[in-house]
Amino acid sequence: MPHNLKLYFSFFIFPFLIPGIHSTLFAQAAETKYVMVIHGGAGTILKSSMSAEKEKAYTEALTLALQQGYTLLKAGKTSLDAVEAAIRVLEDSPLFNAGKGSVFTHDGRNELDASIMNGKTLEAGAVAGVTTVRNPISAARAVMEKSQHVMMAGPGAEQFAKEAGIEMVDASYFKTRERWEALQKAIRDDSLKNKPDQGNKKPAKAGVINKDNKFGTVGAVALDHAGNLAAGTSTGGMTNKKYGRIGDSPVIGAGTYANNATAGISCTGWGEFYIRCVVAHDISALMEYKGLSVEQATQTVLDKVSKLGGDGGIIALDKNGHAAMPFNTAGMYRGTVSSEGKIEIMIYR
Amino acid sequence: MPHNLKLYFSFFIFPFLIPGIHSTLFAQAAETKYVMVIHGGAGTILKSSMSAEKEKAYTEALTLALQQGYTLLKAGKTSLDAVEAAIRVLEDSPLFNAGKGSVFTHDGRNELDASIMNGKTLEAGAVAGVTTVRNPISAARAVMEKSQHVMMAGPGAEQFAKEAGIEMVDASYFKTRERWEALQKAIRDDSLKNKPDQGNKKPAKAGVINKDNKFGTVGAVALDHAGNLAAGTSTGGMTNKKYGRIGDSPVIGAGTYANNATAGISCTGWGEFYIRCVVAHDISALMEYKGLSVEQATQTVLDKVSKLGGDGGIIALDKNGHAAMPFNTAGMYRGTVSSEGKIEIMIYR
Numbered sequence: 001m002p003h004n005l006k007l008y009f010s011f012f013i014f015p016f017l018i019p020g021i022h023s024t025l026f027a028q029a030a031e032t033k034y035v036m037v038i039h040g041g042a043g044t045i046l047k048s049s050m051s052a053e054k055e056k057a058y059t060e061a062l063t064l065a066l067q068q069g070y071t072l073l074k075a076g077k078t079s080l081d082a083v084e085a086a087i088r089v090l091e092d093s094p095l096f097n098a099g100k101g102s103v104f105t106h107d108g109r110n111e112l113d114a115s116i117m118n119g120k121t122l123e124a125g126a127v128a129g130v131t132t133v134r135n136p137i138s139a140a141r142a143v144m145e146k147s148q149h150v151m152m153a154g155p156g157a158e159q160f161a162k163e164a165g166i167e168m169v170d171a172s173y174f175k176t177r178e179r180w181e182a183l184q185k186a187i188r189d190d191s192l193k194n195k196p197d198q199g200n201k202k203p204a205k206a207g208v209i210n211k212d213n214k215f216g217t218v219g220a221v222a223l224d225h226a227g228n229l230a231a232g233t234s235t236g237g238m239t240n241k242k243y244g245r246i247g248d249s250p251v252i253g254a255g256t257y258a259n260n261a262t263a264g265i266s267c268t269g270w271g272e273f274y275i276r277c278v279v280a281h282d283i284s285a286l287m288e289y290k291g292l293s294v295e296q297a298t299q300t301v302l303d304k305v306s307k308l309g310g311d312g313g314i315i316a317l318d319k320n321g322h323a324a325m326p327f328n329t330a331g332m333y334r335g336t337v338s339s340e341g342k343i344e345i346m347i348y349r
Numbered sequence: 350m351p352h353n354l355k356l357y358f359s360f361f362i363f364p365f366l367i368p369g370i371h372s373t374l375f376a377q378a379a380e381t382k383y384v385m386v387i388h389g390g391a392g393t394i395l396k397s398s399m400s401a402e403k404e405k406a407y408t409e410a411l412t413l414a415l416q417q418g419y420t421l422l423k424a425g426k427t428s429l430d431a432v433e434a435a436i437r438v439l440e441d442s443p444l445f446n447a448g449k450g451s452v453f454t455h456d457g458r459n460e461l462d463a464s465i466m467n468g469k470t471l472e473a474g475a476v477a478g479v480t481t482v483r484n485p486i487s488a489a490r491a492v493m494e495k496s497q498h499v500m501m502a503g504p505g506a507e508q509f510a511k512e513a514g515i516e517m518v519d520a521s522y523f524k525t526r527e528r529w530e531a532l533q534k535a536i537r538d539d540s541l542k543n544k545p546d547q548g549n550k551k552p553a554k555a556g557v558i559n560k561d562n563k564f565g566t567v568g569a570v571a572l573d574h575a576g577n578l579a580a581g582t583s584t585g586g587m588t589n590k591k592y593g594r595i596g597d598s599p600v601i602g603a604g605t606y607a608n609n610a611t612a613g614i615s616c617t618g619w620g621e622f623y624i625r626c627v628v629a630h631d632i633s634a635l636m637e638y639k640g641l642s643v644e645q646a647t648q649t650v651l652d653k654v655s656k657l658g659g660d661g662g663i664i665a666l667d668k669n670g671h672a673a674m675p676f677n678t679a680g681m682y683r684g685t686v687s688s689e690g691k692i693e694i695m696i697y698r
Contacts, residue, residue: 122625122657128595129502149594150621153478154503156593244505245498246477253602253627272499276471278602278630285634308471 033321033339036069036222038062038086040096042268042313043215045331047348058095059345062335065089066345069222070337079222079230079264080118080141087114087137087232090218094176096333097216099135102174102236104183110174112236113250114140115151119229119258126250128153133161134169137234140250142166150252154244179239186240215329217249219266221258221317229319231256231264231280238271247271253281260319262287263294268332269312273305283316294318295326302326382670382688385418385571387411387435389445390617391662392564394680396697407444408694411684414438415694418571419686428571428579428613429467429490436463436486436583439567443525445682446565448484451523451585453532459523461585462599463489464500468578468607475599477502482510483518486583489599491515499601503593528588535589564678566598568615570607570666578668580605580613580629587620596620602630609668611636612643617681618661622654632665643667644675651675 040062068089069082091099102110114136115126125144128151133139142164143152152160162168217235224230233256235249248255248271255271257280258264265280274280279301286297298314305312306328313327315334325334325346335345389411417438418431440448451459463485464475474493477500482488491513492501501509511517566584573579582605584598597604597620604620606629607613614629623629628650635646647663654661655677662676664683674683674695684694 124625147592148621149592150624151595151600153593153595156591160592242505243496243498243509244502246500246502251500251600251602252624253600253630257627272497275499275601276473278606278627281602281627281630282634285631285638289634289638 034223034317034323034336035073035321035339036066036082036086036220036337037315037317037323037325038065038069038090038218038220038335039266039268039313039315039325040090040218040333041216042311042327042329042332044329045333045347050347055347058333058347061090061093061095062333062345063343065220066335066337066343069220070341070343073222073224074341076225078226079224079228080116082222082224083116083220083230083232084137084141086220086222087218087234088135091135091137091234094178096218097236098218098234099236100174101176101179101216103179103216103239105237106187106240106242108183110171110236111241112136112174112234113246114232114234115250115252115256116140116144116232117230117252117256117258117264118144119231119260119264122259124150124252124256126151126252127157127161128246128250129244130154130158130161131171132158132168134167134173137232139164139166140232151250153246174236182239190240215268215312217255217268219256219268219315221264221266221315223264223317223319223321227260227319229258229260229264229317231258231266233266233268248274248279251275253278255280257281257284259284259288263297263316263318265298265314265316267312267314269305269329270310273308273310274312276308277301277304277310279305279314283314287318294322295324298324299326302328383572383666383672383685384422384670384688385415385431385435385569385686386664386666386672386674387414387418387439387567387569387684388615388617388662388664388674389439389567389682390565391660391676391678391681393678394682394696399696404696407682407696410439410442410444411682411694412692414569415684415686415692418569419690419692422571422573423690425574427575428573428577429465431571431573432465432569432579432581433486433490435569435571436567436581437484440484440486440583443527445567446585447567447583448585449523450525450528450565452528452565452588454586455536455589455591457532459520459585460590461485461523461583462595463581463583464599464601464605465489465493465581466579466601466605466607466613467493468580468609468613471608473499473601473605475500475601476506476510477595477599478593479503479507479510480520480523481507481517483516483522486581488513488515489581500599502595523585531588539589564617564661566604566617568605568617568664570613570615570664572613572666572668572670576609576668578607578609578613578666580607580615582615582617597623597628600624602627604629606630606633608633608637612646612665612667614647614663614665616661616663618654618678619659622657622659623661625657626650626653626659628654628663632663636667643671644673647673648675651677
């Protein structure tokens, strides 16, 4: 890992500032230890349809997110701090379907979901369907740290975020032209199909129509100097979504899970299948109960998603700094930073 | 199982109507095979504080739920049909914190959650925060069978339920005097404590204050003649809940999970801990990956919940008809029906 390096960026850092890194650097030079992995969504991302300009923009945003996270880890901050900071960068970018770049619901609204989990304590926080929280990942963290709850939804979640001092914005902050046009297209496409049915009954049909309506979720997993893992996920949901649909991103165990005993995991893809497969927790369970490696476990569970008819990707980082980032789509925006600060960004297969 | 029979009801049936039961009856007379297990919530349920009249009412409601489920199974209907029917009985009773007897939120509303899962297909459906759906378990089933989604929340979920032909009621249907008084008491108690904090940080304190505010969830697991498992859970949430809190009941993997490869599971208790421990899926994973029995797996995961400071109970039924119903509270309303139609109801330890 990574096997499919397409783009490469070097980010000079000071490894001697991170306890334990210095000796590791020389003792295990052959094996890269990662301290953070991120994703910006999986989907039909083809080199043939990507302009050099767009590729550069995505690469820069992903690099910035990893830099921010790494800088915090280097300064001795926690994996939770790094995960939150990296995801905030991606939320603030209009490129990804999270925060600023969130897609529109059928009613022309932006309903955002996010979750975060602390691998040391198994504490977790999540918000679903918030419309005026600039950085849902920070609201999720506030739920974890400042409430006795794990999951909050809708206006109640926004009220809590406000009381917790989280930055609120007008709902219009999330309205971008590109996403609005995507909604109009989705509504046109949607009118061509019949009544909706459960994804797995007619996967090919539903898959064609909704193929790019459900992707772009962002996520991060980090491992800090104390050996603690954290994972987080943030999304704008599915273009043209109806009925207050909640996907896997705010569901602990499905879209996000972290456990120091195994790994931190963040998912992106067709949320319904990720919930049904309890993807993030299943990866942890395979590692803990069957001794699978993070590579084996992520691939095994992604194969289960594929078998049911779902698609998407997974990023995972285990307690030893081993990373895995499988996906069954054409591409997945993703990146890693090693303990030495080497940043790698990948987009295609 | 069950070891702690306190009350006993016999329900005469026709075992020869169920394919396979007749021969099993004689070949494995020593080992009871269960076809359905239900719960009506765990908590501080002490014989010393229970009137004979109240005990009788609970016993009758639980018996009726099992009878309805069993009658359907006997007639060759699916485990999903049995689970839905049994939960509807408990939802329609004012005795349980689900449907008619739902507790009040801090704002004096009744926000109901439910989920259901098909162990054969891993299809699932859930609704969260609905206020005008008479039987949330039926809305959850409609989400599973009539939409392409798994989870819906709030007004969107209600709109879907209405379009799907689910019975709607005025929000006042859920207002019962006993629950309203419980809210007033909870508000008084709540004013005595400081800012809320994550459950596990001060479990003793938060536990004392909220002890009986979070219980009463109902659930059912059934195994049909075709060997298919299904599980469902329904709740009115936590008395005095704020901020659009969502507990474990509508979260697939946490409060509900079913998989023909292992077991069907429904949970009741302090939802935050059940989400963090991904309880229902963890039980399935321990059975599938470590070969634990349903008794071992449920107890192992309940111990994890206890260790973090949480409490509650679990009901599970495996693919062979073995049942387990552990809880770490004083009592749990629960019941079983065997393949021969023998109904057993238990309340205390």
